[in-house]
Amino acid sequence: MKLKNPFEGMKAIEYIFWIFPIIAIVVAFVLTKQKDCLSLATSIVGITSVIFVAKGHNFGQIIALAYAVTYGILAYITHYYGELIISALLYMPIAVFAIISWIRHPYKNTSEVEVVKIGSKQIIEMVIVAIGATIASFFILRALNTPNLIVSTISITASSAAGYLVIRR
Numbered sequence: 001m002k003l004k005n006p007f008e009g010m011k012a013i014e015y016i017f018w019i020f021p022i023i024a025i026v027v028a029f030v031l032t033k034q035k036d037c038l039s040l041a042t043s044i045v046g047i048t049s050v051i052f053v054a055k056g057h058n059f060g061q062i063i064a065l066a067y068a069v070t071y072g073i074l075a076y077i078t079h080y081y082g083e084l085i086i087s088a089l090l091y092m093p094i095a096v097f098a099i100i101s102w103i104r105h106p107y108k109n110t111s112e113v114e115v116v117k118i119g120s121k122q123i124i125e126m127v128i129v130a131i132g133a134t135i136a137s138f139f140i141l142r143a144l145n146t147p148n149l150i151v152s153t154i155s156i157t158a159s160s161a162a163g164y165l166v167i168r169r
Contacts, residue, residue, distance in 0.1 A: 004111050006052055006059035018051045038077070042070040053166065056112040058102045061166075065095035082144040086137060086156060094163035101167050113169055126164040133160035 010018075025043045029035070045067045052060025068091035075083035102113040118126075137156040138149070146152050 006057055006111070010055075014051060014055070018047065021047045038070065038074050042067065042074050045070060056102075056107070056115065056169065058099060058111060058113060061095055061098045061102055065092065065099065068092040068095055082141045082146045082152070085140055085144075086159075090133060090137075090156065090160060090163065094167065098163075098167045098169075102169070115169060118165075118168055122168055126161055126168075129164050130157050130161040133157065 022044055025040065025047065029040045045063060049060050049063035049067050053064060054060070068087050071091070072084050072087035075081070075087060105114045105116070106112070107114040134153060134157040138153045141149055141152050141156075
């Protein structure tokens with residue numbers, strides 16, 4: 001897989017979907033009393049990863065890994081240990097496995113990944129992964145007295161299923 005300039009070939013609408021959220025993030029940062037530059041940087045890295053992952057560009061997965069690391073650091077600093085654990089045990093591995101999978105399956109020798117159809121076997125695998133992540137995260141988050149435990153657990157379920165699909169893309 002060739003890793004070329006990720007901005008090369010971006011369409012105007014993709015720039016709009018990338019720039020406007022960044023403007024909103026920066027405006028919110030400027031308007032808040034507390035200035036946390038790590039939160040600002042993490043948010044910008046996060047939206048950047050979303051744009052490139054949506055394009056099927058492996059650069060997005062590399063940025064997603066950077067996001068998971070900075071988010072984990074931010075969670076540690078703010079004492080959100082449940083978020084730190086989920087970032088380390090779910091988001092970082094998803095990004096690493098996706099990078100490897102996407103490098104192995106380029107679309108016609110480009111910087112984008114091929115899209116594959118999933119069958120019933122992969123759907124069953126995804127459900128098993130989601131159930132495992134849900135059960136594990138529930139007990140981890142409960143042990144850490146996470147507020148809104150059910151909402152947080154459901155979020156992990158969705159994230160693990162989405163992560164599986166990203167890796168399988």
